[in-house]
Amino acid sequence: MSTTMRALLGATALCMASGMALAETLTIATVNNGDMIRMQGLTEDFTAKHPDIQLEWVTLEENVLRQRVTTDIATKGGQYDVMTIGTYEVPIWGKQGWLVSLNDLPAEYDVDDLLPAIRGGLTVDGNLYAAPFYGESSMVMYRTDLMEKAGLTMPEAPTWDFIKQAAIAMTDKAGEVYGICLRGKAGWGENMAFLTATANSFGAKWFDMDWKPQFDSEPWANTLNFYLDLMAQAGPPGASNNGFNENLALFQQGKCGMWIDATVAASFVTGADSTVADKVGFALAPDNGLGKRGNWLWAWSLAIPAGSQKTDAAKAFVAWATSKEYLALVAEKEGWPNVPPGTRTSLYENPEYQKVPFAKMTLDSINSADPTHPTVDEVPYVGVQFVAIPEFQGIATAVGQQFSAALAGQTSAADALAAAQALTTREMTKAGYIK
Amino acid sequence: MARAVTNRRKTIATAAAWTIGFLIFFPILWTVLTSFKSEADAIASPPKFLFFDWTLENYATVQERSNYFRHFWNSVVISVGSTLIGLAIAIPAAWAMAFVPGKRTKDVLMWMLSTKMLPPVGVLVPIYLIFRDTGLLDTRTGLVIVLTLINLPIIVWMLYTYFKEIPADILEAARMDGASLRSEILYVLTPMAVPGIASTLLLNIILAWNEAFWTLNLTAAKAAPLTAFIASYSSPEGLFYAKLSAASTMAIAPILIMGWFSQKQLVRGLTFGAVK
Numbered sequence: 001m002s003t004t005m006r007a008l009l010g011a012t013a014l015c016m017a018s019g020m021a022l023a024e025t026l027t028i029a030t031v032n033n034g035d036m037i038r039m040q041g042l043t044e045d046f047t048a049k050h051p052d053i054q055l056e057w058v059t060l061e062e063n064v065l066r067q068r069v070t071t072d073i074a075t076k077g078g079q080y081d082v083m084t085i086g087t088y089e090v091p092i093w094g095k096q097g098w099l100v101s102l103n104d105l106p107a108e109y110d111v112d113d114l115l116p117a118i119r120g121g122l123t124v125d126g127n128l129y130a131a132p133f134y135g136e137s138s139m140v141m142y143r144t145d146l147m148e149k150a151g152l153t154m155p156e157a158p159t160w161d162f163i164k165q166a167a168i169a170m171t172d173k174a175g176e177v178y179g180i181c182l183r184g185k186a187g188w189g190e191n192m193a194f195l196t197a198t199a200n201s202f203g204a205k206w207f208d209m210d211w212k213p214q215f216d217s218e219p220w221a222n223t224l225n226f227y228l229d230l231m232a233q234a235g236p237p238g239a240s241n242n243g244f245n246e247n248l249a250l251f252q253q254g255k256c257g258m259w260i261d262a263t264v265a266a267s268f269v270t271g272a273d274s275t276v277a278d279k280v281g282f283a284l285a286p287d288n289g290l291g292k293r294g295n296w297l298w299a300w301s302l303a304i305p306a307g308s309q310k311t312d313a314a315k316a317f318v319a320w321a322t323s324k325e326y327l328a329l330v331a332e333k334e335g336w337p338n339v340p341p342g343t344r345t346s347l348y349e350n351p352e353y354q355k356v357p358f359a360k361m362t363l364d365s366i367n368s369a370d371p372t373h374p375t376v377d378e379v380p381y382v383g384v385q386f387v388a389i390p391e392f393q394g395i396a397t398a399v400g401q402q403f404s405a406a407l408a409g410q411t412s413a414a415d416a417l418a419a420a421q422a423l424t425t426r427e428m429t430k431a432g433y434i435k
Numbered sequence: 436m437a438r439a440v441t442n443r444r445k446t447i448a449t450a451a452a453w454t455i456g457f458l459i460f461f462p463i464l465w466t467v468l469t470s471f472k473s474e475a476d477a478i479a480s481p482p483k484f485l486f487f488d489w490t491l492e493n494y495a496t497v498q499e500r501s502n503y504f505r506h507f508w509n510s511v512v513i514s515v516g517s518t519l520i521g522l523a524i525a526i527p528a529a530w531a532m533a534f535v536p537g538k539r540t541k542d543v544l545m546w547m548l549s550t551k552m553l554p555p556v557g558v559l560v561p562i563y564l565i566f567r568d569t570g571l572l573d574t575r576t577g578l579v580i581v582l583t584l585i586n587l588p589i590i591v592w593m594l595y596t597y598f599k600e601i602p603a604d605i606l607e608a609a610r611m612d613g614a615s616l617r618s619e620i621l622y623v624l625t626p627m628a629v630p631g632i633a634s635t636l637l638l639n640i641i642l643a644w645n646e647a648f649w650t651l652n653l654t655a656a657k658a659a660p661l662t663a664f665i666a667s668y669s670s671p672e673g674l675f676y677a678k679l680s681a682a683s684t685m686a687i688a689p690i691l692i693m694g695w696f697s698q699k700q701l702v703r704g705l706t707f708g709a710v711k
Contacts, residue, residue, distance in 0.1 A: 027656050032670040037500065056656040061669035064651060071652060075560060077567050079655040189671075244672050249478040252674075264672060273475040273674070 024313045025054045029069050030084040031062050031300065034267075035134050035340045038330065039321060045329055046320045053313045062189075069305075073098045078307040081314045085130060087121040087299050087371065091388040094124035100304040100311055101127040102318065109319050113344045115363075118299045121371040121382075130301035131322040134264070135342025137365035138197060138295045140283040141251065141269055142258040143276060146170045146177065150257075160201070160226065160286045160294070163258065167234035170257030179234030181256035182227070185243040186404035188396035193296055193385040194260070195403060196396070199223040201287045201294035205375040206387050206424075211433035213424035215399075215417045224413045228406060240408035252276065260285060262298070263365055266358035267337055282361040284368065290376050296385035297369035299342065342366050391431050398423050463687070469680035470494070477677040493681035501664060503685060510660035510689075512575050513650070514643035517582035518636055521590045524583075526632070529594035530620055534603055544595065547588040555585075555648045566653060573655040581653065582643045589642070590635055597631025598624070633700045637693070644690045661686040 030036045036059070043055050058080070060068060069083045073093065085093070093099050105111060111119075111128065118135045122128060140158065147154055150169035155162065167179030183194040196206070204219035214220060231239050234257075236250060244261060251259045252274040259265070270277045285295030302321055304314045320326060327347055330339045337356050339347065347353050348363045374384040381387040386396070399420040406416040428434050468484070469477050476487040497503070532540050562581070563572070571577030601624065609623045625632065647662040654663060668675060668682040694701065 029655070032667055032675070033673050040500070058655050058659070058663075059667035060651075060663070061666050062671050064666050064669075068652060071559065071563055075563050075567060077563060077572055079572055245670075245674055248674055249480075252475075252478070253480055255480075262672065268673065273473075 023052050023054055024310050025056055026081040026310060026313055026317055027056045027058060027079065028082040028084075028317070029058045029060065029065060029080045031065055032059050033264075033300075034338075036084065036300070038334060038338065039133075039326075039340075042326075042329060042333065045326075046317065049320070050313075050316055053316065055317070073305050073307070076307040078305070078309070080305060081308045081310050082317055083303050083305060084133070084300055085303050086301070087118075087297065088383065088386050088388060088392070090122050090130045090301065090303065091124050091382055092390055093303070094127065094129035098306050099129040100306055100308070100314075101129060102131055102304075102315065103128055105131070105315065105319050109323060110346075113324065113346050115343060115345060115366060117297060117366055117369055117371070118343060121297060121299060122301055130303035131318050132299040132301045132343040133322055134340035135297070135299040135366055136263045137297050137342070137362065137369050138194070138261055138285050139263050139266075139361055139365045140258055140260050140285060141265060142166075142281050142283065143170070143254075143256070143279050144281045145279045146257045147281070154281060154283050157284045157293075158286045160288050163260075163286045164226075164230050164234075167230060167258060171234040176255055177257060178236040178250075178255060179257040180230060181236055181242065181247040181250050181259045182231060182239070183243055183247065183261070184231070184235075184239040184404055184407045185241055185246070186397065186400040187243070188386065188393050188400060190243045190400060191404055191407075192396040192400040195223065195227065195400075197285070197296040197385040198227065198294040200292045200375050200384065201285075201290065202226070203288070203290050203292075203376040205377055205379050207379060207381065207428075207433075209378060209380050211380060211428055213421055213428060215421035215424065220417060221413065224403065224406065224417060228413055231407060240404045260294070263341065263358065263362040266362065270357060282358055284361065284365055292374070292376055293368050295365050295369050297366060297371055298385070389433075391427060391433075395424050395427050398427075463691070466680045466687075467684050469677055470684045472677050472680075474674055474677045477680070478674055493677045494685070496678055497668070497681045497685065501667065501682075503664065506659060506661045506664040506686075507689065509575060509658055510644055510662075510686075513578045513582060513658075513660055514640045516575070516579040517586060517643050518590075518639040520579065520583045521587050521639060522594075522632065522636060525587060525590040525594050525635075526625070527620065528591050529598050530624060532591075532595050533598035533601075534606060544592065547591060551585075551588055559652060563653070572653060573658050575658045577653055578650060578658060578660075581649050582646060585646070585649070586639050586642055590639055593635045593638070594628070594631065597628050597635075600631075601627050630700065630703045633697075634703070637697050637701050641690055641694065 040057055040059075047053065047055065065084065066089075069080060069085065071077070072079045073083070090099070114132060115135060118132045119128065122130045122132060140154070140163070142154055147166065147170065150166060152166050152169060154166070163180070169179070171177065171179035183191045185191055199205070199220060202219045202223040204217060204223050205214050208214060236242070236255065242250075244265070247256065247259055247261060248265060248268055250256050251269055254276045259269075266282065268274065269280050274280075285293045287293045302318045304311060304318065308314055322343065324344060324346055327339050327344065331352070336353050339353065341347070341359070341362050348359060353359055369384050371382050371384050374382070381389065386392055402411065402416040402419045405411045406413050411419075425434065470493055471489045471491070472483070472487050473490055473492070476483055479487075532544065566572045566577055571580070605627070606619055606623060609619050614623065645662070650660050650662045651666060654660070665679070665682050665686050668679040
């Protein structure tokens with residue numbers, strides 16, 4: 001081998017070794033949903049722009065992920081450099097000092113382009129602690145053909161009374177068509193997400209300004225009685241076991257007249273797997289004329305744990321995944337309907353995206369939710385379909401079990417509310433909120 | 436007449452056994468069938484049993500999205516490693532308890548079993564902190580240690596039960612012939628207890644393979660076994676049942692095949708000493 005060849009080989013080996021030494025690997029924890037999986041498929045764009053950063057994905061089911069990242073961040077385990085977390089965790093973890101502030105993202109990131117409602121939910125004391133990857137609210141999805149058959153027209157912003165009237169009119173139990181499908185499965189992110197948001201529109205609230213639980217109030221009784229009565233008259237059988245997926249399956253098979261759930265469902269019910277794809281209309285979540293609608297607000301967001309040693313690389317990744325350029329990349333590769341919704345104003349100003357059937361309703365739904373003022377009366381907490389305190393998950397799941405039991409007919413509305421009041425008072429006293 | 440009754444009984448017993456076997460196996464069969472359906476067929480109502488458009492699309496998607504072989508290899512190392520280390524510790528321990536019982540042997544056995552009564556989540560944070568400080572988080576070594584410790588009581592109990600069935604006189608005879616303690620355990624006791632040891636080995640590999648609490652909580656990207664592989668396909672927002680079924684089928688297939696081939700040893704070991 002000639003000396004030149006040897007020198008060349010040596011130089012190449014050295015370059016490879018130094019390249020490997022410089023390469024940083026980011027471990028990213030994320031949830032299994034369509035938008036996140038799509039992002040994993042498009043990361044070549046990021047690694048081409050940042051050849052010194054490699055990505056390692058940990059995809060987990062939502063509840064497993066929540067438990068996993070909570071353990072890691074609370075113990076400063078340092079297993080993840082980027083975490084996918086929701087609007088529930090951000091205010092709590094931000095306050096604890098567990099997250100890296102994202103106030104110094106580059107100017108071209110255009111942080112002012114983020115939708116104000118979503119940005120507000122991810123900001124604590126003026127610090128942005130997570131960048132939204134996709135945002136969602138809830139809205140009414142309905143069958144246009146069944147609505148027409150019932151001789152009714154869905155308003156853009158319906159009331160609960162109209163929803164009830166339409167649900168009863170659309171129901172044909174013998175033909176296995178049910179006027180309305182709503183969540184009934186117990187869980188703080190299941191039936192309680194829906195019922196808490198609904199309660200807001202009935203003038204109810206979880207706590208008063210002294211953190212005293214309010215399940216013994218009239219608005220909560222009205223909320224629960226309305227829900228149980230509506231489901232008894234126009235809901236599917238076994239509704240107390242139904243969550244998002246079960247209702248999605250029913251709607252796709254043409255068995256629901258209306259479904260009030262996450263805006264992200266719009267792309268599923270109008271997608272290839274749906275038997276009713278061309279017969280779906282959208283409307284805002286209902287209200288009762290009290291100034292609050294029964295819709296929630298959620299954003300899956302990317303955050304950097306304070307324990308990460310690779311903050312700069314992590315920030316580069318977060319900025320890429322939540323940028324305008326990423327939205328354009330998805331549109332180019334997968335089409336506009338597949339662009340992660342609900343994060344940027346500029347997306348909704350784009351004439352191409354405005355052609356997507358559910359685009360306007362998603363934006364209007366998100367804009368009509370205010371996590372900092374979620375209820376008719378003043379409350380000491382933030383969060384629309386949750387209360388951003390660490391105790392909420394446990395308490396709301398226990399309350400959700402009571403309400404699910406009432407839906408299954410195992411207990412009465414009054415008994416379920418009394419049990420909810422008792423258990424919430426006990427837990428809040430134990431946690432030191434009630435003196 | 437007696438023969439007729441016996442035959443009828445035999446038929447009924449066989450039918451009952453097949454029915455129970457089918458009922459137990461049905462969820463696995465359904466998972467396998469769903470893995471060959473489209474997502475729309477997977478949620479069809481009424482459910483489609485065999486007459487649907489069979490597709491391999493879900494397997495292709497799973498294969499494309501995940502590194503199956505890395506998860507598989509992690510599962511093999513963790514389950515086989517923890518079981519072998521567990522056996523190496525448990526065989527001498529069970530020998531001592533079975534053949535040289537002390538005053539407190541029964542108490543020790545009960546204490547070992549009592550460690551299984553604590554819900555694992557109760558010790559998650561302390562173990563997580565120990566793993567963080569010793570650099571064992573997201574390592575196969577860490578998981579081998581944890582699974583060895585978790586399954587050790589079961590291994591000791593199973594071996595103790597098998598060893599108790601072996602006449603102590605045989606071991607005594609070996610000792611009289613001048614066998615050392617090591618030779619006694621290795622060349623006399625172990626060969627006689629092979630069915631018991633084999634079934635303990637197989638059962639513990641299955642337990643370790645299916646363990647989903649520690650393997651999910653102590654791993655991230657590098658050491659994650661097949662349990663994490665399955666968890667990555669479950670989703671509360673989106674109907675991915677067919678893909679989840681394909682991932683589940685791929686995860687259980689190796690252990691199912693192993694169980695199938697070793698069922699004779701398993702049954703023999705589990706009924707060892709049952710009939711005297």
